[in-house]
Amino acid sequence: MKETAQYLLALYIAEQRRSPPIPSGHLAEMLDRSPAATTEMLQRLESEKLVDREPYHGAMLTETGRERGEELHETYVALSWFFRTVLDLDSHEQEAMEMAGLMSQSVAQRLVTLLLDENEQPNPSVDTRQDNH
Amino acid sequence: MKETAQYLLALYIAEQRRSPPIPSGHLAEMLDRSPAATTEMLQRLESEKLVDREPYHGAMLTETGRERGEELHETYVALSWFFRTVLDLDSHEQEAMEMAGLMSQSVAQRLVTLLLDENEQPNPSVDTRQDNH
DNA sequence: GCTACTATTTAGGCAAACCTAAATTATAAG
DNA sequence: CTTATAATTTAGGTTTGCCTAAATAGTAGC
Structure with a gap:
């Protein structure tokens, strides 16, 4: 029941970029799953309202789903920031998801709090990148 | 095939504390699994040498298993450190595992590199704890 | 308004991990 | 050395999440 989160997050992100409803094929591509797997999971998420x-x-x-999706999105953004800025790793959005x-x-x-604090009063020594501008 | 890592890590840790072989019941307790599940997983790990x-x-x-276990242990230590020192969260060793x-x-x-760097030249502003000594 | 094409869903199956209960093996006590 | 107890393994089953192939629904071109 952990994989469900990925579909919720992908759906949340998709809904920001295009107007709902989001075709299952679109989610399937985002998550690199078969269309069938996506349909199945969406049915499960539907039964969970x-x-x-x-x-x-x-x-x-x-x-309810949007609330959960928003939490996941915040975490996703914080993780992406952490990977990029603290660990100096690019292209790790998929792993962050x-x-x-x-x-x-x-x-x-x-x-999430750490990211917010960092944005409020940036601490250069936290940003380990060689060339950050 | 992701859960296997937990058994390898637990086994690695157990081997540091007592002399092998490690009874499956001991691992079962460490990982909060049934003895049967533990036996099954150990058989799978055995088939993978x-x-x-x-x-x-x-x-x-x-x-081979020890090599993988050591990597996992390094990551586990780094994560535990991160949770405790950067995120100021205690009792998250299980999640780190x-x-x-x-x-x-x-x-x-x-x-892991981040932790090593931090130990070499400590940076107080990375340690977000209120009272760190 | 058909028809061909595309997208989605359904059907059937499989593998990973887990569980409980039953069987087996090891061990400790007398 | 035998037996009772404790630990481990086997047997049988479940759930989650995935896949391919077949069926079905929607859509665009004529």
Whole structure:
């Protein structure tokens, strides 16, 4: 039941870029899964009242699903920032998406706080990149 | 095939504290799994030549298994340090064990490097704890 | 408004990990 | 040395998440 998070996050992100409902094929591509796997997972999420589905057209987050998706997105952004700025690693957005759903609430929350603090009063020594501008 | 890492790491840690072979029941307790699940996983690891098993007595890492276990342990230590010192979270060793096996090589490696750098020339502003001594 | 094409869903199967209960093996006590 | 107890393994089953192939629904061109 951990993989569900990835679909919620992908759906959340997709809904920011195009208007719902999001075709299952689009999610399948984002997550590198078969269309069939995506349909199946969306049905599971629907039964958990996290998404609304319009068969053959697409899916969209319910209110509850959007709340969860937003949390995941915050964590995802914080993780991406951490990978890029602290660990000096590019192109790790996919891993950030995967990990966002695997961390405990407390770790996720502290990580988000860390990013916010860092944006408020930047601390150059935290940014380990060679050339940060 | 991601859960296997946890057993390797637990076995690696157990082997530091007591002499091999490590009874499956001991691993089961460390990982909060049933004895049956542990036996099954050890058999799988054995078929992958990562552990040697002595039925009804216990298991020990092979050379290959120990290499992998050591990597996982480094990552685990770095993660524990990160949780405690950067995120100011205690009692997250269990989560560190779980996550150690889920991260990519590159992220794990950078995290370990970060810890080593930090030990060489400590940077107080990275340690976000209120009272660190 | 058909028809051909594309996208989605359904059907059927598989592998990884887990569990409980039953069987087996090891061990400790008398 | 035998037996009772404790630990481990085997047997049988479940859930999650994935896949391919077949069926179905939607859509665009004529």
